[in-house]
Amino acid sequence: xxxxxxxxVADAVAADELLRLDGVTVxxxxxxxxxxxxxxxxPGEFTGLIGPNGAGKTTILRxxxxxxxxxxxxxxxxxxxxxxxRHRRGQSVIGYVPQKLLIEPxxxxxxxxxxxxGIDGNRLGVPFPSRARRELVDQTLRSVGADGxxxxxxxxxxxxxxxxxxxxxxxxxxxxxxxxxxxxxxxxIRSAQGIVAVLAKLAREQQIAVLISAxxxxxxxxxxxxxxxVAAGRAAVxxxxxxxxxxxxxRLYGQHVDVLxxxxxxxxxxxxxxxDAGSPHDVAGQPDPVYGSGVx
Amino acid sequence: xxxxxxxxxxxxxxVRVAVLVGTVVAIxxxxxxxxxxxxxxxxxxxxxxxxxxxxxxxxxxxxLDQFWGFLAFGVAAAIILEVIGVxxxxxxxxxxxxxxxxxxxxxxxxxxxxxxxSSTTGASFTVLFGSIFVIQSSTIxxxxxxGVIALVVVVAxxxxxxxxxxxxxxxxxxxxxxxxxxxxxxxxxxxxxxxxSVAIGAVLSTALLIGPAATALRVAKSPVRAMFTAAVIGVAxxxxxxxxxxxxxYWPPHGHSWPVSFFIVALVVLAYLLTYLRRPADRxxxxxxxxxxxxxxxxxxxxxx
Numbered sequence: 001x002x003x004x005x006x007x008x009v010a011d012a013v014a015a016d017e018l019l020r021l022d023g024v025t026v027x028x029x030x031x032x033x034x035x036x037x038x039x040x041x042x043p044g045e046f047t048g049l050i051g052p053n054g055a056g057k058t059t060i061l062r063x064x065x066x067x068x069x070x071x072x073x074x075x076x077x078x079x080x081x082x083x084x085x086r087h088r089r090g091q092s093v094i095g096y097v098p099q100k101l102l103i104e105p106x107x108x109x110x111x112x113x114x115x116x117x118g119i120d121g122n123r124l125g126v127p128f129p130s131r132a133r134r135e136l137v138d139q140t141l142r143s144v145g146a147d148g149x150x151x152x153x154x155x156x157x158x159x160x161x162x163x164x165x166x167x168x169x170x171x172x173x174x175x176x177x178x179x180x181x182x183x184x185x186x187x188x189i190r191s192a193q194g195i196v197a198v199l200a201k202l203a204r205e206q207q208i209a210v211l212i213s214a215x216x217x218x219x220x221x222x223x224x225x226x227x228x229x230v231a232a233g234r235a236a237v238x239x240x241x242x243x244x245x246x247x248x249x250x251r252l253y254g255q256h257v258d259v260l261x262x263x264x265x266x267x268x269x270x271x272x273x274x275x276d277a278g279s280p281h282d283v284a285g286q287p288d289p290v291y292g293s294g295v296x
Numbered sequence: 297x298x299x300x301x302x303x304x305x306x307x308x309x310x311v312r313v314a315v316l317v318g319t320v321v322a323i324x325x326x327x328x329x330x331x332x333x334x335x336x337x338x339x340x341x342x343x344x345x346x347x348x349x350x351x352x353x354x355x356x357x358x359x360l361d362q363f364w365g366f367l368a369f370g371v372a373a374a375i376i377l378e379v380i381g382v383x384x385x386x387x388x389x390x391x392x393x394x395x396x397x398x399x400x401x402x403x404x405x406x407x408x409x410x411x412x413x414s415s416t417t418g419a420s421f422t423v424l425f426g427s428i429f430v431i432q433s434s435t436i437x438x439x440x441x442x443g444v445i446a447l448v449v450v451v452a453x454x455x456x457x458x459x460x461x462x463x464x465x466x467x468x469x470x471x472x473x474x475x476x477x478x479x480x481x482x483x484x485x486x487x488x489x490x491x492x493s494v495a496i497g498a499v500l501s502t503a504l505l506i507g508p509a510a511t512a513l514r515v516a517k518s519p520v521r522a523m524f525t526a527a528v529i530g531v532a533x534x535x536x537x538x539x540x541x542x543x544x545x546y547w548p549p550h551g552h553s554w555p556v557s558f559f560i561v562a563l564v565v566l567a568y569l570l571t572y573l574r575r576p577a578d579r580x581x582x583x584x585x586x587x588x589x590x591x592x593x594x595x596x597x598x599x600x601x
Contacts, residue, residue: 065469096470098463107334108516114462121459122470124452126520151517169466 017076018043018093018177018209019064024073026059032233033059036073039228039237043176044207046200050217051230057213058099060230061179064211065096078176095170097180101162105155111165112137112150118169140172141165144198160191167198171208178202180212184219192219199223244268305542314428314538314556317436320443321495322504322530327523328450328488329509331457331481334519340377340482342502343396344489347373349498350399352423353406361435362423366493367442370486378479426497426557428538439491446487451523453477453484458519495534496557504530507564514571533563 019041026034034056041047049057062068064075066082075082078093095118103109115137120127127133141147146164149157154165163183170178178199184192200223202208214220217227227243229236231252236243243249244266246259256271305311332341351369352362380391407420422430431439450457460467460474467474485505492501512526537560544554 062465065465067465067468094469096466098465101462102464103334103462104336106513108513108518108522109334109458109462110518113458113518117455117459117462121455122467122472123455126451126454166463 016042018078019211020074020076021060021064022074022076024060024063024070024075026056026063026068027071028059034063034070035233037230037235038073039235041177041209041211043209044203046203046210046223046225047212047228048217048220048224048226049211049213049228049230050220051215053215055230056233056235057215057230058181060228060235061096061181061211061213064179065094092173093176095173095175095178097163097166097170097178097183099181099183099185101154101166103155105153107153107155109154110151111141111146111154111157114154114165115140115168115172118172136172140168143171143202144168145194158191160187160195163187163191163195164198167195171202175208177209177211180210182213182215184212184214184216189219196220196223240266305539308542310429310431311538311542313431313433313436315535317431317439318428318495318534318538319531320440321491322508322534323527324443324447324488325492325501325504326508326512326526326530327447328484329505329507330512330519330522330526331450331454331461332485332505333509333513335457335461335481337482337485338502338506341485341489341505343377343392344370344373344482344486345493345498345501346396347399348486348490348493348501349423350403350406352493352498353403353410353419356419356423357406357410361432362427363435363439363490363494366490366498367487370490371483374482374486375479378475378482421555422497423493424497424499425555426493426495426500428495428556429541429553431494435494439494442487443491446484446491449480449484453481454519454523457481496560500557500561503561503564504534507561507568508533511564511568511571514568515574529567533560533567537563 017040021040022038024034024037025032037056037060039047049060051057059068063070064077064082066075112134116127116133118140119133119136138147138150141150144164144167146161146168149161154162157165167178167180167183180199183195187195196219199210199212203210203223211228212220217224221240224240226238227236227240229243229249229252231249232254234252236248236252244259246257249259249268250256250271253270258269258271260267260269329341332338348366348370351365351367353365354369355362355365403423407423410419456467456472456477459470460472460477464474488505489501492504495501496504508526508530509522511529512522516522516525537556540559541553541556544559545552547554
């Protein structure tokens with residue numbers, strides 16, 4: 001699809017680009033889980049990484065984080081290519097909010113401890129407690145609406161509260177790009193809307209680019225600037241109107257799907273099996289029989 | 297029997313050595329133990345102790361101080377555990393079980409041969425249940441140095457260990473070499489287990505590792521406070537255990553002290569049980585928003601139509 005740019009051009013473009021994926025392909029155990037994925041993200045842009053479970057959303061996030069080297073293609077973060085020999089992980093350009101915490105409920109790790117780990121949790125030694133440090137933690141917690149439980153044990157919080165805490169953890173190092181892996185999964189609607197509102201505010205007021213993966217785009221529809229729709233390891237990129245179309249998504253899924261608009265919402269319905277030309281790639285991620293997607 | 301501090305307690309050289317070494321061991325074990333519990337690696341601690349038993353009994357057989365056996369086998373086991381643990385998830389339980397059984401079997405052989413060879417019946421007891429009153433003065437500097445090394449390693453790694461316990465992906469994404477950190481931590485754990493094996497025995501060593509830490513984690517509010525609390529508890533139970541063991545010389549049956557390991561372990565258990573008398577930590581849940589069944593929930597509500 002898109003050709004790799006010469007370095008000089010890339011540098012010039014990078015001034016306005018936080019993230020660029022160019023023809024990223026990932027093979028794992030002989031299977032192609034991502035095929036030729038390309039997109040860019042600019043400062044302050046709110047991008048939904050949408051698609052069914054197993055489509056490759058998490059793989060894309062892992063490639064961007066440098067946790068998984070692409071088999072082909074390049075990833076450029078703030079003008080610097082990642083994955084090279086000189087690439088150092090842990091750059092503060094990207095903040096990452098994982099899907100799940102692995103901490104037991106009875107561990108005395110308070111919310112403020114977790115957020116403080118966002119400042120220097122990757123460094124050796126013991127931090128000196130200071131007033132400035134404490135205020136930075138408090139201020140970051142306020143910005144995500146989590147200041148009410150700063151001293152609670154993080155393992156005892158609900159899923160939505162933990163998401164807010166991990167967003168604060170990621171934010172405190174002042175990243176320019178925030179990656180979130182299914183932060184709305186298993187949340188009730190109100191909590192999900194709360195998280196989305198917090199993220200939209202960060203994008204709008206602090207020009208932080210947000211890339212958020214979700215299998216359900218419903219709660220994101222009002223705030224998404226762009227969609228990266230992933231199915232069967234391939235991605236379609238654009239505005240909601242450009243991407244959520246029968247021809248675009250059918251090509252993506254490798255089988256016929258109908259994109260229906262019902263009362264302003266979009267519903268994606270799988271076609272008869274074997275109706276269309278099958279995908280040339282044996283990859284995971286078939287569409288759900290009926291796939292609800294709200295669109296403004 | 298009428299006094300807590302029996303006559304001659306402080307003038308006794310073995311007691312002074314026991315207090316000195318016991319303090320170092322207690323602090324190291326407690327602080328390392330806090331991370332053992334947070335990381336859910338209590339079983340690793342126990343495994344290292346089992347393998348250390350083999351080393352300790354082997355060292356006794358060839359006439360070395362058992363500490364060197366504990367240390368060599370413990371550290372080797374830690375490195376092997378790291379390699380197996382990360383690369384071979386499946387079958388890990390079975391492998392571990394077989395290896396640990398084998399290690400203790402060899403320890404039994406070594407102890408038997410050792411006691412035949414030197415006709416010292418105390419060796420088994422020393423290796424299995426500790427020797428804090430009979431520490432050779434030549435080993436004391438090594439014991440203290442090892443304790444300080446393990447302590448420094450774990451404190452230096454404390455933030456990184458916490459971050460990778462919270463989410464390994466976040467840690468890796470932020471440039472933490474998670475495997476190296478995990479291996480360094482396991483080596484510190486092995487050192488700590490070796491020290492604890494010298495003090496209260498290989499079989500009981502995990503009591504000093506896990507007990508004070510688990511107790512502290514129940515009452516402390518932050519990881520730093522947990523480390524301090526665990527150290528205080530560890531030192532307290534060790535000191536009181538030593539004093540009681542010395543006093544017990546005057547208890548029935550007269551003329552024989554009770555083993556210090558018994559007192560220390562009993563006090564560890566007591567301290568842990570006492571935390572259950574406190575009211576449970578105030579749990580708050582103003583905004584319970586999980587939807588019970590995971591993964592299946594998909595809100596069917598229009599947004600911004």
